[in-house]
Amino acid sequence: MRKCIFTIFILVVFNSFSQGFVYDKDGYVNVRNNYVFKESQVVDTLHNNHLVWIQDEVDDWFEVWSLRNEKRNGFVHKSRIIQLYQKNNFEFSKESTDKLLVRGDKITLEIERQKANINNYSISDSFGTDGFMPKY
Numbered sequence: 001m002r003k004c005i006f007t008i009f010i011l012v013v014f015n016s017f018s019q020g021f022v023y024d025k026d027g028y029v030n031v032r033n034n035y036v037f038k039e040s041q042v043v044d045t046l047h048n049n050h051l052v053w054i055q056d057e058v059d060d061w062f063e064v065w066s067l068r069n070e071k072r073n074g075f076v077h078k079s080r081i082i083q084l085y086q087k088n089n090f091e092f093s094k095e096s097t098d099k100l101l102v103r104g105d106k107i108t109l110e111i112e113r114q115k116a117n118i119n120n121y122s123i124s125d126s127f128g129t130d131g132f133m134p135k136y
Contacts, residue, residue, distance in 0.1 A: 018054040020062070020081040021107050022046045031074035035061035043074050049107050052081065082107065 022029050028047045034040035035058045046052065046066060056063040061075045082104060084090065090104045102109040 019084040020052055020054055020064075021048075021084070021104075021109075022050040022052060022076070022080060023048050023082050023107070024080050029076050029080040031064065031072075031076055033074060035059060035063075035075040040075070043072060044068070046076070051109075052076070054081065054083070084109075 028045050030042040031044035031046060032040035033043045046068065050066060050068065052062075052064040052066045054062045054064055055073065057078070058075070060078050062078055062081055063073055064076050064081070065073050084102070090102050093101045093103070095101055098113040100111045102111070
């Protein structure tokens with residue numbers, strides 16, 4: 001049952017947004033507030049191998065979101081992102097029942113399943129949009 005739930009979770013996460021990694025020969029990319037280069041300003045900088053979620057594609061630009069700055073989306077040129085879903089770019093290997101390695105030419109991602117420590121989470125953040133605790 002746990003494997004089934006984990007598999008469903010991974011499928012939902014991977015299908016909701018496309019993930020990718022920042023890669024540029026300079027070692028970083030600029031995140032811009034607009035996909036029109038001449039009208040945009042740099043709002044953030046991400047270094048190589050930084051994981052981003054791709055929310056949208058506009059012309060030659062991806063609208064990205066990252067854990068580094070949860071409240072800000074921005075645009076990065078498509079040539080600066082290596083997309084994870086492109087399986088021909090990556091080799092998947094299962095190291096154990098709790099560990100998966102994803103290797104590419106320029107990056108290695110290690111995914112490890114661990115027991116959740118309830119003390120690391122705040123129950124006060126679990127309220128619904130109406131301000132009350134969910135009933136179900």
